[in-house]
Amino acid sequence: xxxxxxxxxxxxxxxxxxxxxxxxxxxxxxxxxxxxxxxxxxxxxxxxxxxxxxxxxxxxxxxxxxxxxxxxxxxxxxxxxxxxxxxxxxxxxxxxxxxxxxxxxxxxxxxxxxxxxxxxxxxxxxxxxxxxxxxxxxxxxxxxxxxxxxxxxxxxxxxxxxxxxxxxxxxxxxxxxxxxxxxxxxxxxxxxxxxxxxxxxxxxxxxxxxxxxxxxxxxxxxxxxxxxxxxxxxxxxxxxxxxxxxxxxxxxxxxxxxxxxxxxxxxxxxxxxxxxxxxxxxxxxxxxxxxxxxxxxxxxxxxxxxxxxxxxxxxxxxxxxxxxxxxxxxxxxxxxxxxxxxxxxxxxxxxxxxxxxxx
Amino acid sequence: xxxxxxxxxxxxxxxxxxxxxxxxxxxxxxxxxxxxxxxxxxxxxxxxxxxxxxxxxxxxxxxxxxxxxxxxxxxxxxxxxxxxxxxxxxxxxxxxxxxxxxxxxxxxxxxxxxxxxxxxxxxxxxxxxxxxxxxxxxxxxxxxxxxxxxxxxxxxxxxxxxxxxxxxxxxxxxxxxxxxxxxxxxxxxxxxxxxxxxxxxxxxxxxxxxxxxxxxxxxxxxxxxxxxxxxxxxxxxxxxxxxxxxxxxxxxxxxxxxxxxxxxxxxxxxxxxxxxxxxxxxxxxxxxxxxxxxxxxxxxxxxxxxxxxxxxxxxxxxxxxxxxxxxxxxxxxxxxxxxxxxxxxxxxxxxxxxxxxxxxxxxxxxxxxxxxxxxxxxxxxxxxxxxxxxxxxxxxxxxxxxxxxxxxxxxxxxxxxxxxxxxxxxxxxxxxxxxxxxxxxxxxxxxxxxxxxxxxxxxxxxxxxxxxx
Numbered sequence: 144x145x146x147x148x149x150x151x152x153x154x155x156x157x158x159x160x161x162x163x164x165x166x167x168x169x170x171x172x173x174x175x176x177x178x179x180x181x182x183x184x185x186x187x188x189x190x191x192x193x194x195x196x197x198x199x200x201x202x203x204x205x206x207x208x209x210x211x212x213x214x215x216x217x218x219x220x221x222x223x224x225x226x227x228x229x230x231x232x233x234x235x236x237x238x239x240x241x242x243x244x245x246x247x248x249x250x251x252x253x254x255x256x257x258x259x260x261x262x263x264x265x266x267x268x269x270x271x272x273x274x275x276x277x278x279x280x281x282x283x284x285x286x287x288x289x290x291x292x293x294x295x296x297x298x299x300x301x302x303x304x305x306x307x308x309x310x311x312x313x314x315x316x317x318x319x320x321x322x323x324x325x326x327x328x329x330x331x332x333x334x335x336x337x338x339x340x341x342x343x344x345x346x347x348x349x350x351x352x353x354x355x356x357x358x359x360x361x362x363x364x365x366x367x368x369x370x371x372x373x374x375x376x377x378x379x380x381x382x383x384x385x386x387x388x389x390x391x392x393x394x395x396x397x398x399x400x401x402x403x404x405x406x407x408x409x410x411x412x413x414x415x416x417x418x419x420x421x422x423x424x425x426x427x428x429x430x431x432x433x434x435x436x437x438x439x440x441x442x443x444x445x446x447x448x449x450x451x452x453x454x455x456x457x458x459x460x461x462x463x464x465x466x467x468x469x470x471x472x473x474x475x476x477x478x479x480x481x482x483x484x485x486x487x488x489x490x491x492x493x494x495x496x497x498x499x500x501x502x
Numbered sequence: 503x504x505x506x507x508x509x510x511x512x513x514x515x516x517x518x519x520x521x522x523x524x525x526x527x528x529x530x531x532x533x534x535x536x537x538x539x540x541x542x543x544x545x546x547x548x549x550x551x552x553x554x555x556x557x558x559x560x561x562x563x564x565x566x567x568x569x570x571x572x573x574x575x576x577x578x579x580x581x582x583x584x585x586x587x588x589x590x591x592x593x594x595x596x597x598x599x600x601x602x603x604x605x606x607x608x609x610x611x612x613x614x615x616x617x618x619x620x621x622x623x624x625x626x627x628x629x630x631x632x633x634x635x636x637x638x639x640x641x642x643x644x645x646x647x648x649x650x651x652x653x654x655x656x657x658x659x660x661x662x663x664x665x666x667x668x669x670x671x672x673x674x675x676x677x678x679x680x681x682x683x684x685x686x687x688x689x690x691x692x693x694x695x696x697x698x699x700x701x702x703x704x705x706x707x708x709x710x711x712x713x714x715x716x717x718x719x720x721x722x723x724x725x726x727x728x729x730x731x732x733x734x735x736x737x738x739x740x741x742x743x744x745x746x747x748x749x750x751x752x753x754x755x756x757x758x759x760x761x762x763x764x765x766x767x768x769x770x771x772x773x774x775x776x777x778x779x780x781x782x783x784x785x786x787x788x789x790x791x792x793x794x795x796x797x798x799x800x801x802x803x804x805x806x807x808x809x810x811x812x813x814x815x816x817x818x819x820x821x822x823x824x825x826x827x828x829x830x831x832x833x834x835x836x837x838x839x840x841x842x843x844x845x846x847x848x849x850x851x852x853x854x855x856x857x858x859x860x861x862x863x864x865x866x867x868x869x870x871x872x873x874x875x876x877x878x879x880x881x882x883x884x885x886x887x888x889x890x891x892x893x894x895x896x897x898x899x900x901x902x903x904x905x906x907x908x909x910x911x912x913x914x915x916x917x918x919x920x921x922x923x924x925x926x927x928x929x930x931x932x933x934x935x936x937x938x939x940x941x942x943x944x945x946x947x948x949x950x951x952x953x954x955x956x957x958x959x960x961x962x963x964x965x966x967x968x969x970x971x
Contacts, residue, residue, distance in 0.1 A: 144928055145928045145929070145931075145933065145936075146928065146933070147927050147928065147931035147932060147933040148534065148931075148932070148933060148934050149534070149535070149927050149931050149932075150924050150927045150928065150931065153920065153923065153924070153927075154920075154924075157920060177607065179607060180605075180607050180608065181601055181602070181605045181607060181608075181902075181905075182601055182604060182605060182607070182898050182899065182901055182902030182905065183597075183598075183601055183901075183902045183903075183905035183906040183909060184902075184906075185902070186899045186900075186901075186902030186903040186906060187899065189607065189898060189899065189902050190895045190896065190898060190899035190902070192607070193606060193613050193891075193894075193895045193898060194891070194892075194895055196606075196613065196614070196617075197613060197616075197617045197891050197895075200614070200617040200618070200621060201617065201620075201621065201879075204621040204624050204625070205624075207624075207625070207628070208624060208627075208628055211628045211629070212628070274631065275629075275631060275867065279867070280865075280867065281860065281862070281865030281866070281867040281868035282864070282865055282866065282867060283631055283866055283867030284631055284866045284867070297865060299865060299867065299868055301867055301868070301869055302627075302869065302870070302873055303627065303628060303869075304624055304627065304873060304876070304877075307880060310873065314867075338870075338873055339861075339870060339873070339874055340873065340874055340877040341874065341877070341881065342811075342814050342815050342818060342874065344874070345815070345818050345819075345861060345870065345871060345874045346818060348861060348870065349818070349861055349862070352861065352862060464607065496934060496935065496938075497934070497935040497938045497939065498934065498938055501938060501942070
């Protein structure tokens, strides 16, 4: 084949350019420690990396959600534990007062303490995390109970997303804990298990809520709560069935109130009856605590799962986009020697000319 | 019988021939690096012999023609592959610009901002009462809409740079067709007398190659006149004989450059853009009008879907003031590029308490609608039944694949061109070694011819001095 000077020149240039491009590539891999620095380096990997990154962001957000909800629940748990103590003390006083040994004076003293316990309960019911009342349902900025135990919150469950399709309520509404409403089969009381996640679902949810609200209103209008006086001997709220849950809940405030009045009026049968009611009240609070505990456990499990997913995601992304340093460095050495070799041969090739020999 | 004068004459013409050949060698050497140059040779033929009795006596050599060493078939192939090469080069170049916009390996873009936007609603669901959480929602929504607009603008920027490529190519092409028309005239002028216009033909071949690199042209040579006529696409005649018609560019309603051909001087122009599919202009037009427009439409779809879905969910909710939620975003679906109108609604932008998180009024802790809003991220809301993330990620993957393909195609084509250029060089290229050898050959011939004249001169002397001997 006829080889001309231009051909030599072109091939020398070509080879050196190729080697230099390769060197440049390897250098950028070595300096960024990434194998994939742009989508075209590995389109599939870069798509997967993007996915992993979004997932990572979501998982971290879920962790934040859980963290936030957990602190809320922990505070609720703490409050409920204090509430249990209040109930225990009330029961102790009731038992003391129910026995005949004390006489009338100690009963009056106990009545004062029970009133104090009543105030304490109101205080607990109005606890806040930051600016949010923990027992007022959705109405987190409204103080849920006034000093006589009337409820101003609602029965909303604040649902927090803990994973892609998982929601956990982070609060327990005050009417459940202190008034004993909506206990029992929760699903009947409201659609607690489901969290609306689409527009159709939220529309249905809103319709159902409206229906439920009007049901509740109707019930509350016919349900006249009677507290004291001692002559009546019991509150009609005790043992009353909730129209939707069908469960029997205790109104803690009424119970304490009844006890106090019973003590004040030396009404032994009422006091004795209240012991039974307070027992029920305690188990009601304990049930609430159990629910809170169960939610926290579920969240802890989800949290660990998330942590593992985050790690998995990171390692997948790393496998896909990170450079293998040993490989890169050895490739650099290889390319460097190739580059040197092509330069050396070039210097020999380009210097050859017949002219040098024609003297 | 041979004559001494004829010997002298042969020597003289031989010297002249050698001089011609040496000049051609010089011409070759000088044009060693000229693009498109084919090496030239002097064709020498033996002169007619004179018949004297039984003897045929030669009359030396004469230079018949100067011809170029050129393989037209190879040139055609080189032209075809060169057009493909330039197309791939433009494509790879444009694609890498597009890829840069969507490269989230190194910088934050839509993927991140969309995730942040939905996560801000999760943060709002954690604390719907909080003004901070609401402000974060507003900020991240603004960042997202800005990012959409930014990416859209960057794509327009790439389209503009492709427009520049096209405009520049048209300017070059116009100069080249003008030169071809001039060369046509020259070639006809030279060749009508029977010669061959080697250098003009080399130059014209090169120009035709250069035009092929820009757009699809067909051309043919008139056997009688040696002139070529050049047609762009199917209808636009650029060069006919010594006349040429320049192309023009205008901007259309999308502010894109269109290529126009004037049917008659100063007369009506027709749009020939759609006839161009090859070369750098063809590739630039294809990228601009298909790939990048598709990506822009994808962005528009995404912006529209997000706005519609978020608005629909937001309207179901109640805000902190107890009013029903209005639109969260505003977007003009009838605009040419809806993305550019993608923005927060004025109500939300002015007052974050108007963000509707609750499913009923007067319940500041209700996050039901906030939960619905962030769940949109996982809803299959794009037209092809994918989520917004999947849709975007698959676009990035698609760009990656196209860029990779364009780069690989470009590299492969580069190898093809190198091969063909080598082949062309080995036929038409100038080799200095070869020229040096020729130079010596003709120099020696020149010397020998001079010597011949001297011998003839001495022979004359001998004859004239016969008497004195």
